Each structure stands twice: as structure tokens, then as C-alpha cells.
Amino acid sequence: MTQGSLKLLLRTLGILLLFALVLAGASPIHAQTPAKNSCLDCHSIMPEPLGVTTEQFTADIHSQKGFTCANCHGGDPASDDPTVSMGRAAGFKGKIARAQVPALCASCHSNAAMIRRYNPSLRTDQFSQYQTSVHGQLLVRGNSKVAVCTDCHSVHGIRPASDSRSSVHPVNVAKTCARCHADSDYMKGFSIPTDQFASYSASVHHEALTVRGDLSAPTCTTCHGNHGAAPPGVASVENVCATCHVFQAQLFDTSRHKEAFAAMQLPGCVTCHSNHRIQRPSDDMIGTNAEAVCITCHSDGDAGFAAAANMRAQLDGLVKAIHQAQEVLDRAEQSGMEISGPKLNQAQARDALTKARVTIHSFQPGRVAEDIQEGLKASSANLQAGMEALAERDYRRIGLAVSLLTIVLVLIALRLYIRKIENPNP
């Protein structure tokens, strides 16, 4: 073997050894967690931006799974000598450039075989999704202001999304997005508004999520995607809403509005319900009054205007009938009448009203009328039961009055009789 060949062999062996060491370092499940973490010894007492508190580090999901600073930053945490621990020989990378963050995270999170060892159900397509997102595409074009992984997930105190303290827990997502998207100074240079968070905070979705604690209620990422975040296009709005509002979407598909909206380039559901500031829908939205959304496109004399007026009148009729029946039933109940049956049946009338309000999305008065008739039938029966209960109450009261009068007369007669038999001078 020549000297040159020996040198080549040793160099190859050296590279292989280094590669093996790097791989071993990136696989902490097999590696022994170093007893010594010189990084934390110093950085835990440093001020921002270099400081990382022990609490932050130990709360981090990666730290809990056995990963160390070196897995991202390189270096040798076992050495107290900064020239060694942060030396080039130990592969120290220092601060990771923002543009490099997604790829660094992806080195593990896109590795299905590796992720499976820690959390088999965790997806591994975040990086590929990110590359399709507006954030990812702008980052590639050199815009470093856009969000990278650490902007949303934090840096050294990363918690799983299921942890309510996590910045990406459903309840916290909107606030996390708002850190950039509601900051008009930061968003200068991007041609999008910055009022989304304020609008969303006033929406029924926000109320469901934060007030009622319904974690399935939508937040920013539900409609825009998380790692692949982008505004839904006009054509896909209906599909996005349909992930929850299935029946409304099916009815809308069969309606004339489907084609009309597409032709006019109107974004489906958002056209009437708006996007971020979605309010609890009310019957005022339909019809021909000033608050109705129908009059935005329809005007007096066209068929749509008449249909809107008709559907609104039907809804109002059923609402009134249910209210009237409820009022009578309440009065009967307050009088002590047993009306649990008709009260339960009121739910049928209310269900029919809810169904009619959904059927509105077909924009066909005939179909709405089918549900309305069902509700009117139920509420009419309940009203009748309530009236009968009130009539029965009155009958009881008349009976009571007659009985009490009789009792009083008997008492008077008894008293007079007692007086008569006790009278010493009859």
C-alpha cells in the first residue's frame, strides 16, 4: 500500500467515523444523555437574547425526550472549555439563521422512521407543507420576516400542541398568528390587512372556542392550514366551510347561487357570512329588510327578492308559533299544571325551525316550506295542549271556589247549630 493510498484510507475512515458520531448525536434515544450540559450552565445565567432558563429547557418536549442543545446547535456540552464546547471541531453551529430553521427542524421532523420512535401519530409532512405556504415561498425568495417554525412553536420552550400552555394549542393559535398579522408596523410591505385578529375575536367561532371551550371550533389554522398556511381561494371557500357545515354546503351545491357566485367570482359562504368576523346567523340575514344580505344583489321585482321575502315570512311565522305555544305552556306550568309531554314536544318544533334555517341554503322556498310545516304542526299541537291545560286550570279553580263556598256554608251552618244547642234560653 502506498503512502498516498494509506492517507486516503485513513481520511475515508475518519469521515465515516465522524458521520457515525453525528448520526449517533442525532439519535438520542440510543445515546446516553450527557450528565454534563455546559451550554445550560452558562446560558441559564445569561440575559436575553442568549439566555435560556433551566425551566424553559426542561419544559421543552425535545429536552424531555433526551435531546440536547447540541442536536440543533452542534458543539460539545460535555466540555467546560468554551473553545472546545463551542469549537469548530465539535461541529458548533451557533445561532441558526432564520432561513435555515425549517430545514433544520425538518432534518428530524421529516424523518418518518425517527419520528415513529417518539410519536408514531405525529405527521412528518410539515416541511413539505411549509414549502407550499405563503410563508415558505416568501422565505425561499429571501424574505426573512415571514414565519419560520420557531416563530409559532417558540424556540427553547417548545411544548406539544395538545398542551394548553403551548403557543400552538387551539385556544392560543389566533394570538400566536396575531403577533405578526395584527402588527401593522411589522406587516408593512405585505399587501394584506391587519384586522383579522380583531375581527376573529368578535366572531362566533372565537366565542365557541374561548368562551364555550369547544376545541373543535375553528381558529386561523382550521381554515388556512397550519404549516401550509395560505388564504383559501375563491373556489375553495365553500369546501373549507363544508368541513364543519356539511348540510349547508350540500344544499348550497344544489342551489342557483352556486353557479351565480362562481360566475361573479364571489367566494361562496363568505359572500353572505363574511370571513373572520362571522356572526351567529340570525333570521334578519334573510329577507328584504335593511339588514338582510339578500338585498345586496336582489332588488324589488326580481324572483330572488320575492323568494327571500317568502322564506323570511315562513321563518317568522314558525318563530311566532313556537313562541306563542311556549308562552301558553309556561303559564300553564307556573299554574302547576303537568305539561312535561307538550314541553318535550316543543323540541320537535324547534328542531324543525333549525332544519328550516339550514334548508335556507337551498334558496328554494318550497323546500323551506316542508320543514316549516312540520314545525307549525308540532307547535300548533303544543299550543292546543297548553290551552287545554289552562282551561283545566280554570275549571279546577272554579271547582275550588264552589267547594270552598260549600265548606264555608257548612261551617256557618255548624256554627249556628252549635250556638242553637248551647243557647241556655232557646
Add this chain to the structure above:
Amino acid sequence: MNVFARVRDWLDERFGWAEMIAPLRKKTVPQHRYSYWYYLGGITLFLFLVQVGTGMLLLLYYKPTANEAFESVQHIMTQVKFGWLVRSIHSWAANLMVFTAFAHMFSVLFLHAYRKPRELTWVSGMALLFLVMGFGFSGYLLPWNTLAFFATKVGTDIAGQVPLIGAQLKILLRGGEEVTGATLTRFFGLHVALLPGLTTLLIALHLALVQKFGISVPPSLEAEWSAQPVERREMKFFPNFFLRELMAWYIALGVLGALAALAPWELGTKADPFAPAPAGIRPEWYFMFMFQTLKLIPAKVWFVDGEALGILTFSGAALVWLVLPFLEREGSRRARQWLFGAGIFALAYMAVMTVYGYVAK
């Protein structure tokens, strides 16, 4: 000769009717400023008779199973002609009967009517009061509604805390480990067979003793009348007192009718044994003072279980109350004052704890 006279003669000829009712004709009732308290026993008897009558009518439709009890009461309340009236009167009369029975007991106590020779009249009356409370406890569960179900659960749990026999007593009452259809069946049996049978016998004994010893006059009046015999007033039991008692019964009937018509007894929702206990589970008002006391006693008093201590204390107090006349030495003014004080304390304690139980959350 009219029909009544002919019937009377017919009975007299065969059974010696005139001889039988002769003591009633001779019977007199003292007449004084406290006489109105004498009507309470009669009103309680009237309410018991109402309970027997309405109870028998309810039996025509009531079904004592966990699956059907609630629906059968609902059927009585909504479908059966005057079913609402019968059920409401039964429920209201039950509560009024407990009230008048307690009022009767306290009136006897404060007028010292329990003293010699009426000790056994008091004991039989106390036993009747316990039976009335037993009627209330067993009858409360029968509609099988949510409140009654959980109140019975709590009530039988408390019985389970009785030292030594608690566990067996609880199983005996429930017919198993839990409150189930078996509990309903056995409460029904208690309510419509055992308790009415015992009560009827005891009422007969109680009335016989009242008849035997006559109506008591309070010692203070006795002294006044001894000093001035001309002040002594009496009225004939029949017809004078009887007609007045009849007036009291008519008034009670009017009150019952008014309560039933203006505030029909509500039914609530059907019991679901698998549902969590709703907030604000309370026993009937006449058990509230005991329930509230048990709630206030700490879990451990020194080394004794608090609830067991409370139950033992109430059991002891009930036993003392039962034999109260035997604790008073004959003619001892001091002992009489002591018992009067104990009565005032018991009444105040029950009133305060009952109000506290309803006000406290």
C-alpha cells in the same frame, strides 16, 4: 219513625248500641283558654283518613316498578279523571299530617298532658309520630323521580352509618347494595301494607287510651279550678265538641283542596340511576333538621365517626322523647319546668336547623 231511628233501634236490639255509645254520651271535654289545642289530634286523624282514602284510589293506577312508577304517576296526573286532585291531596295531606302530628306532640308536651295516668297515651302517640315519618320517607320514593331517588340514596346511606348494624340495615332498606327497583318494591310494601296496619292498630290503642283517661287539663288551670270550682267549664263531647271538631275537619279539607288546586304537587323528572346526583339534594322538610345537623358535624369527633355520633345522638334523643313522661317525678314542679325547657329547646333547634338547611348552600 224516621230511617235513622229505625236503624238505631235495629242495632240496639242486636248489639246493645245505646249501651255501647253511652260512655261517648257521658264524655266531656274541658273548656278553657287552651281548648283549641285539643283539635290537633283530631285533625291529624282526619288527615290520616284522607291518606287512606286517596292512597287506595292511587293504588288503582300506580305501578310499583322502576320502569313504570314515574310514568304511572304521570298518567294519574294527566290522564286519569281527577287523578291530579287525588295525587295532590295525598301529597299535601301527607305533609300537613306530619306538621299537625308534630304540633299535636308539642301541644301535649307544653300543656303537660303526658303526665300520670297518660304516660302510655304519650308513648303510643310518639310511636305514631315515628310511623308518620316512616310513611313520609317511604312514600317520597314512590313516584321514582330524580329528587326522591337521590334523597333516598342519601337517607339510606345515613342509615348505613348506624354503628354495628348500619351495613345490614342499609341492605335491608335498599333490598341490595344500591337504590334500585328492589328498594322501590320494598318501600311500596312498607308504605301500603306494614305501616298502615301498624298505624291503624296504634291509632285504635291511642284513641282507646284517650277515651279511658279523658282529656287532660293543664296543671296551672287545674290549680285555678281547684281554688275556684265555679270557674270549671266543660262541654259534652257529643255533640258539642264533635261538631267543633267537624268544623276543624272542614277547614282542613278546604285548605287541602285549595293547596291541591292552586299548587298541584309537582312530579319532577324521572330518576336515572346512572346520572350524577343533581345539586341541591334535600330530604323532605321534616327530616331537614337532622340532615343539616349531620352535614355540620365534622368527619371525626375526637376518635368517633362524626356521622355515626350524630345518628346515635338523634336515636338517643328520640328514645328519651319516647319515655319522657317517665322522667318527670309526680308533682315535681322543677322536673316539669325542665321538660318544658327541653321542649322549647327542641322546637327552636328544629326550626333553626330547618331554616338553615334551606338557606345554606
